[in-house]
Amino acid sequence: MNEIIYPLAVIGGGSAGIGAALAAARLGVETVLIERDGMLGGTAVNAGVSCWEPVAGATGIPFDIYRELEKIPGAAGIYSMGRHCCHPDHNEPPFPGGESIIDPQRNYSDTLLRCGTKGIVADAARVRAQWHGVIFEPEIYAANVQRMLLDTGRVRILLHRTVTAVHKNSIDRIDAVTLDDDTVIRARYWIDACGVLARLAGAECLAGEDAAGEFQEPDAPRKPSSRLNGVTLIFRITPDKQAVVEPLPPDVPESCWWRKDFPVMSCVEYPDGDRNCNMLPLMSGEEYLAPGEDTAWAECRRRVLACWHHLQREYPEFRFFRLQWIAPRIGVRETFRVRCEYMLNENDLLQGISGQTHDDIIAISDHMMDVHGGSRKACGELQQPYGIPYRCLIPCGMSNLLVAGRIAGFSSIAASSCRLSRTMMQLGQAAGSAAALSLETSCRFPEIDIGQLRRSLIDQNVQLF
Numbered sequence: 001m002n003e004i005i006y007p008l009a010v011i012g013g014g015s016a017g018i019g020a021a022l023a024a025a026r027l028g029v030e031t032v033l034i035e036r037d038g039m040l041g042g043t044a045v046n047a048g049v050s051c052w053e054p055v056a057g058a059t060g061i062p063f064d065i066y067r068e069l070e071k072i073p074g075a076a077g078i079y080s081m082g083r084h085c086c087h088p089d090h091n092e093p094p095f096p097g098g099e100s101i102i103d104p105q106r107n108y109s110d111t112l113l114r115c116g117t118k119g120i121v122a123d124a125a126r127v128r129a130q131w132h133g134v135i136f137e138p139e140i141y142a143a144n145v146q147r148m149l150l151d152t153g154r155v156r157i158l159l160h161r162t163v164t165a166v167h168k169n170s171i172d173r174i175d176a177v178t179l180d181d182d183t184v185i186r187a188r189y190w191i192d193a194c195g196v197l198a199r200l201a202g203a204e205c206l207a208g209e210d211a212a213g214e215f216q217e218p219d220a221p222r223k224p225s226s227r228l229n230g231v232t233l234i235f236r237i238t239p240d241k242q243a244v245v246e247p248l249p250p251d252v253p254e255s256c257w258w259r260k261d262f263p264v265m266s267c268v269e270y271p272d273g274d275r276n277c278n279m280l281p282l283m284s285g286e287e288y289l290a291p292g293e294d295t296a297w298a299e300c301r302r303r304v305l306a307c308w309h310h311l312q313r314e315y316p317e318f319r320f321f322r323l324q325w326i327a328p329r330i331g332v333r334e335t336f337r338v339r340c341e342y343m344l345n346e347n348d349l350l351q352g353i354s355g356q357t358h359d360d361i362i363a364i365s366d367h368m369m370d371v372h373g374g375s376r377k378a379c380g381e382l383q384q385p386y387g388i389p390y391r392c393l394i395p396c397g398m399s400n401l402l403v404a405g406r407i408a409g410f411s412s413i414a415a416s417s418c419r420l421s422r423t424m425m426q427l428g429q430a431a432g433s434a435a436a437l438s439l440e441t442s443c444r445f446p447e448i449d450i451g452q453l454r455r456s457l458i459d460q461n462v463q464l465f
């Protein structure tokens with residue numbers, strides 16, 4: 001049996017796991033990072049979601065990563081809005097959704113504000129002036145992030161490994177985990193950036209819509225439901241000189257695209273002129289969970305092919321593009337959330353940072369309440385950024401485990417806003433910094449000095465107000 005011992009283990013190498021491992025290592029912590037896939041990046045790489053929508057607060061590690069990518073020609077760009085189906089310009093061909101185009105006039109700080117508009121339908125001019133995002137080449141991003149982690153000299157990365165069992169030495173402490181190759185990892189502190197540790201350790205998890213009574217949310221339904229945000233399989237198209245409608249394989253009827261319900265796509269230009277295509281939801285969250293990932297991926301692929309064929313037939317400009325790549329993983333917006341010492345909820349989002357009274361805010365965000373594939377009442381733009389308390393990272397009853405990522409302590413409404421990649425990375429940065437402090441002072445995660453954690457984050461350029 002192979003045994004590896006580290007002060008800190010981070011499980012899951014997506015946005016949150018990267019933020020956690022990098023922050024901890026930079027603060028001097030020897031860290032092992034365990035990732036199921038063959039490349040770091042998680043949803044932002046392996047599911048093709050290589051876009052960072054505008055969001056407040058992404059000033060820490062996401063900015064550091066952007067600065068590295070900026071040095072590499074063609075690795076990343078800032079985009080602004082192009083055409084939008086809600087505001088057709090009669091001098092331009094119609095577009096099936098929202099188009100975002102590389103905008104060399106913009107810089108990273110232009111991507112740090114979302115809130116304060118009424119949204120694209122009611123407030124188009126302001127939205128156009130204010131909303132800008134980042135797009136990057138996923139493989140270059142993954143390689144750079146890996147290099148940044150290794151450059152610290154303190155991170156060991158294990159790819160193609162999953163956690164199969166958790167061993168506790170008391171009710172509130174994880175002692176070790178077993179990986180699928182029988183390696184045993186022992187650590188003093190753990191950061192779970194995918195949810196597997198919390199689940200296997202027996203932490204309470206929530207899934208679906210929470211009832212209004214659960215967190216006293218004004219727009220939650222009266223009764224809980226199993227409804228989850230929809231999933232999407234991202235694809236990439238590349239320009240071509242010849243106009244062609246690519247034929248559909250015989251086993252994929254055009255009718256398998258659910259066009260009637262979900263007619264729009266978000267289409268973002270890469271620096272090389274390719275397009276990142278996101279058909280917003282391609283399948284409901286419940287339909288994705290039922291048959292398992294492989295079956296769901298195969299069905300989503302059929303829908304991508306059918307949808308692409310339809311786009312080429314109905315919108316002639318797409319005949320000058322070829323379908324180049326379909327992401328190897330489905331983009332999943334929501335599965336479950338871990339019950340934590342505090343559950344961020346709609347009231348926090350509506351109060352905003354000026355109305356919240358928490359003294360343990362470790363990240364901010366301002367993304368809208370954003371529901372895909374259904375009509376939830378709570379949906380819409382926010383008027384100011386809100387803060388995310390440290391307690392949202394502490395699973396109830398655990399002393400050496402933090403959760404960071406979209407599985408952290410959020411109500412389902414809060415999760416619909418809070419899940420953006422850069423916000424998840426900031427949660428990871430806070431969790432990694434908390435691990436460094438805990439090691440230094442030999443304390444349990446719930447007992448760390450919050451003032452010290454916030455000062456550490458501010459020293460790392462994290463915007464907290």
Ligand SMILES: Cc1cc2nc3c(=O)[nH]c(=O)nc-3n(C[C@H](O)[C@H](O)[C@H](O)COP(=O)(O)OP(=O)(O)OC[C@H]3O[C@@H](n4cnc5c(N)ncnc54)[C@H](O)[C@@H]3O)c2cc1C
Binds near residue numbers: 049231
């Ligand atoms: C279709 C879609 C479009 C989106 N659009 C945007 C956008 O435009 N802008 C934006 O900012 N955000 C967007 N988001 C949200 C954002 O991409 C995700 O919420 C965010 O990337 C989640 O980061 P994470 O670190 O929590 O999880 P992930 O990125 O999912 O990382 C979890 C990691 O854990 C690994 N893992 C899982 N199980 C195990 C295990 N047992 N052992 C080891 N490793 C494991 C996974 O392989 C993965 O790498 C979108 C999401 C989707 C699905």
